[in-house]
Amino acid sequence: MLMSKIELKTENCKGCGNCIRNCRFEALAFNNEVNAKGYRIVTVDRDKCVGCGMCYTVCPDYVFSIED
Amino acid sequence: MAITKQIPDTIFAANSFCPGCGHGIVIRLIAEVLDEMDLSDRTIGVLAVGCSCLVNRTLAVDLMQSAHGRATAAAAGIKRTRPGNLVFTYQGDGDAISIGIAETLYSAQRDEKITQIIVNNGVFGMTGGQMSPTTLVGQRTATSEKGRNSEINGDPVNIMKLLSQFNTAYLARGSVHDAANILKTKQYIRTAFELQMRGEGFTCVEVISPCPTNWHMTPDQAVERIANEVLEVYPLGEFVKGEHQK
Numbered sequence: 001m002l003m004s005k006i007e008l009k010t011e012n013c014k015g016c017g018n019c020i021r022n023c024r025f026e027a028l029a030f031n032n033e034v035n036a037k038g039y040r041i042v043t044v045d046r047d048k049c050v051g052c053g054m055c056y057t058v059c060p061d062y063v064f065s066i067e068d
Numbered sequence: 069m070a071i072t073k074q075i076p077d078t079i080f081a082a083n084s085f086c087p088g089c090g091h092g093i094v095i096r097l098i099a100e101v102l103d104e105m106d107l108s109d110r111t112i113g114v115l116a117v118g119c120s121c122l123v124n125r126t127l128a129v130d131l132m133q134s135a136h137g138r139a140t141a142a143a144a145g146i147k148r149t150r151p152g153n154l155v156f157t158y159q160g161d162g163d164a165i166s167i168g169i170a171e172t173l174y175s176a177q178r179d180e181k182i183t184q185i186i187v188n189n190g191v192f193g194m195t196g197g198q199m200s201p202t203t204l205v206g207q208r209t210a211t212s213e214k215g216r217n218s219e220i221n222g223d224p225v226n227i228m229k230l231l232s233q234f235n236t237a238y239l240a241r242g243s244v245h246d247a248a249n250i251l252k253t254k255q256y257i258r259t260a261f262e263l264q265m266r267g268e269g270f271t272c273v274e275v276i277s278p279c280p281t282n283w284h285m286t287p288d289q290a291v292e293r294i295a296n297e298v299l300e301v302y303p304l305g306e307f308v309k310g311e312h313q314k
C-alpha cells in the first residue's frame with residue numbers, strides 16, 4: 001500500500017474546502033474539530049492519500065506539505 | 069507518484085485572508101518562484117491599499133507601502149535606484165485600475181522595468197465589496213445593488229487590453245480558481261520575474277481571484293462563478309510575450 005508522507009498544519013486551516021473538492025482519491029474530509037481560529041478543519045485518510053500534491057496546490061492557507 | 073511539496077521558505081506565517089480568498093494562493097506562488105530563483109533576499113515588494121496589503125503578514129521579503137494606487141510609481145523609483153533588485157507591486161483591481169490607473173498606464177508607457185501583479189477579484193474587497201472597474205455587468209455589489217449597469221457605469225475594464233498598446237515586455241492573465249490555472253499562473257509570474265531580472269521592460273500579471281466574502285458566496289460557489297462567468301469577460305493567457313523591441 002502506498003502511504004504518502006502528508007503533513008497537515010491544521011492551525012492554518014479556514015475550512016474553505018478547496019482541498020476536499022479537488023482530491024480525486026477522496027482522502028480528505030472535514031471532521032468535527034474546530035481549530036483555535038474557530039474554523040472546522042480538514043483531516044486526511046492516510047490509506048487513501050497517494051501524495052499527488054493537489055491539496056497543496058489549491059490550498060490558500062498553507063496547510064499541506066508532502067514529502068516523497 | 070508521490071512528489072515533494074513544501075510550503076516555501078519565503079512564506080513566514082499564516083495569512084489572514086477570508087476563507088477561500090484567492091490572495092493566499094497568489095502569495096504562495098510568488099513565494100515559490102522567489103525560492104526557486106533564489107531571489108527573496110534581493111526582492112522589494114510595493115503595496116498600496118486593500119486586502120492585498122495583508123501580504124506583509126506572510127511574505128518574507130522587503131516591502132514598502134505606498135499611497136493608494138501609487139505602487140507602480142513608487143516601484144519604478146525603487147527599481148531605477150536599485151536596478152539589481154527584483155521589484156514588484158502587489159495590488160488589487162480597485163487599487164491598480166481605479167485610483168491607480170494613471171500610475172499603472174504610465175508605468176507601462178514608460179516601460180519601467182518592474183513587475184506589476186494585479187489581483188482582480190472584481191470588487192473593492194477590504195472596504196466591503198463596492199463596485200470596481202472590473203465588476204461584471206449585472207454583478208451586484210454594495211454600490212451597484214441592482215447589478216452593474218453598463219449604461220450608467222460603463223463596461224468592465226480589461227487592463228490587459230489597455231496595457232497592450234504600449235511597448236511592454238510581458239502581459240499575462242491567469243486565474244487561481246482551479247489547479248491547472250494555478251500552475252499556469254505560477255509560470256506567468258516566473259516568466260515576468262525572469263524577464264525583469266534579464267533587464268527587460270514592464271511586466272504585468274493579472275490574476276483572476278475569488279472574493280467569496282464580498283461575492284456573498286461559499287468558496288465553492290466563488291470558484292464556479294469564475295469558471296462560468298468571469299473568464300468569459302476576462303480570457304486567460306499571455307498577451308504580450310517576446311515582442312519587446314528594446
Ligand SMILES: Cc1ncc(C[n+]2csc(CCOP(=O)(O)OP(=O)(O)O)c2C)c(N)n1
Pocket residue numbers: 117118119120136159160161162163164187189191192193194195200
Ligand atoms: C486615498 C484612499 N482612498 C480610499 C481608501 C479606502 N480603501 C481601502 S481599501 C480600498 C479598495 C481596495 O480594493 P482592491 O484594490 O480591489 O483590493 P482588495 O481589497 O479587493 O484586495 C479602498 C478604496 C484609502 N485607504 N485611501
Ligand code: SF4
Pocket residue numbers: 084085086087088089090091119189193194278279280281282
Ligand atoms: S474581503 Fe475578499 S479579497 Fe479581502 S480577504 Fe476577504 S475574500 Fe479576500
